[in-house]
Amino acid sequence: MRVELTGRRKERENLLIQVARASGQNIAKCYQCGKCTAGCPVAVEMDIPPHQVMRLLQLGLKDEVLDSSAIWLCASCATCTARCPRDIDIAAVMDALRARAGREGRTRSAKTIALFHDIFLNAIQKHGRVFELGLAINYNLKTGNLFKDADLGRVYFTRGKIGLKAPKIKGGDEVRRIFQKVKQMEAGE
Amino acid sequence: MKYAYYPGCSLHATAKEFDASSRVVSRSLGIELEEIEDWSCCGATSAHATNHFLSIALPARNLALAARMGLDVAAPCAACYNRLAGANKVMRNDKEMRRKVNDVIGAEYHGEVTVKSLLEVFASVERERISSQVVKPLNNLKIACYYGCLLVRPPAVTGFDDPEQPVTMDRILQICGAETLEWGYKTECCGASLGLSREPVALRLVHDILRMAVDAGADCLACACPLCQSNLDARQEHVNRAFGTKFKVPVFYFTQLIGLAMGISSRDLKVHSHFVDTSKVLQAIG
Incomplete structure (x- = not known):
């Protein structure tokens, strides 16, 4: 079998540069000790554990990483970052990968998680603050799971912990400007 | 201040x-x-x-x-x-x-x-300022202080306490008279927003935290994060259903426990607004 090494190398270098730019981290430093995976609370649920995500990046295997459920299941607890003997902020790498996968519409492996982030950010864009009741209703409508956490909602409601009115802030336009800028930046990429 | x-x-x-x-x-x-x-x-x-x-x-x-x-x-x-x-x-x-x-x-x-x-702000208050106001010491209470992730990690951002073995909350609650427990899950993740978007994953994590706290002898947990609190408290019944357990561990904010020790009324501290019944703990404090 003929293996095209030169092309692969270039692709690999490009990916390392892109991830480094987006996360501020040097993936090449990882020496595969596996400490990130050992401490990761959700590694058992991931299709690719964190240390393998790092290795696949080193090898330039972009699609395997960006289509993985691992990057979405990551709970951002940063245990990996705190323990990495090479001082790589692995949680920041996960952020950069999720952001890119989200932009490229690669959310098939974890639709509800990506959807949750979307709805959460839409709420901020609209109100400046998160309106928890609206968030929950919206999420349930869009996932088709209408009664998810209805038992919790009932208790929160009777204890006066859920407002019925969306919050409103004076600086709403400033917050919306931030979101507009994000759209501009992403369109320019 | x-x-x-x-x-x-x-x-x-x-x-x-x-x-x-x-x-x-x-x-x-x-x-x-x-x-x-x-x-x-x-x-x-x-x-x-x-x-x-x-x-x-x-x-x-x-x-x-x-x-x-x-x-x-x-x-x-x-x-x-x-x-x-x-x-x-x-x-x-x-x-x-x-x-x-x-x-x-x-x-x-x-x-x-x-x-x-x-x-961190409370930790900068002189010890006497806190201890002099403790009128109802939490003497009979064994508390598992739960720090979770974001108070202590990543250390390059947080840095006020140890990321693996934090003690700030323990020390303040000790001044209030409580016995705080040595236990292994102080900084384990509760699953955060996965409680909403992938509940089974969060329930496993919450189950493990509650199990460790109960096995260490905790009467209650103390925390400092609304998402941790709601996963540990509001989802506790979901954990019991999923794992066949019978946990009934109250989960307080650390501020509520300090307030109780200071004799601030339970109504002002809203300690009755939790999912798991808190009355047993309140009786122990007296």
Whole structure:
């Protein structure tokens, strides 16, 4: 079998540069000790554990990483970052990968998680603050799971912990400007 | 001591008791909290999972508001604290990002305020100031202090306590007379927003935390994060259903427990607003 090494190398270098730019981290430093995976609370649920995500990046295997459920299941607890003997902020790498996968519409492996982030950010864009009741209703409508956490909602409601009115802030336009800028930046990429 | 107070979205809704107890206990300790007027959401996990600029600009708007007040920031919620402190570091050190963010939020912010978690603020209060106000010592109470992730990690952002074996909350509750437990899950993750978007994963994590706390002999847990609190407390019944367990462990905010020791009324501390019945613990305090 003929293996095209030169092309692969270039692709690999490009990916390392892109991830480094987006996360501020040097993936090449990882020496595969596996400490990130050992401490990761959700590694058992991931299709690719964190240390393998790092290795696949080193090898330039972009699609395997960006289509993985691992990057979405990551709970951002940063245990990996705190323990990495090479001082790589692995949680920041996960952020950069999720952001890119989200932009490229690669959310098939974890639709509800990506959807949750979307709805959460839409709420901020609209109100400046998160309106928890609206968030929950919206999420349930869009996932088709209408009664998810209805038992919790009932208790929160009777204890006066859920407002019925969306919050409103004076600086709403400033917050919306931030979101507009994000759209501009992403369109320019 | 005066701080710009950042309550965050949860403290105005599902974590009202964290807001109420933070304010009343701070007042008793001589810490003045002035709410940042017109604050906006910090973006939480969803912002940093989606776009780096967004995750800096959303908190930065609030930091710029605090800078105009001329005050350092105190945030009770561990998640808000983490986002504000993380963004502050970037605004301080990353010139290019600072320029872009200031341009959009219409500010001239350079990272000049300091961001502290309310726990960290309390830790800076002299011991006597706290102990002199303890009228109902928590003598009969074994507390498992649960720090979770965002108070202590990543250490480059947080840094006020050890990321593996934090003690700040333990020390304050010890001053209040409680016995705080040595246990292994102080900083294990509760699953955070996976409780909403992938509940089975969160339930496994919550189950393990409750199991460890109960096995260590805990009467209750103390925490400093609305998402941890709701996963551990509100989802406890879901855990019992999924695992066939019978946990009934009350989960307090650390501010509520300090308040109880100070003799502040349980109504002001809203200790009856939790899912798991708290009356047994309240009786033990007397």
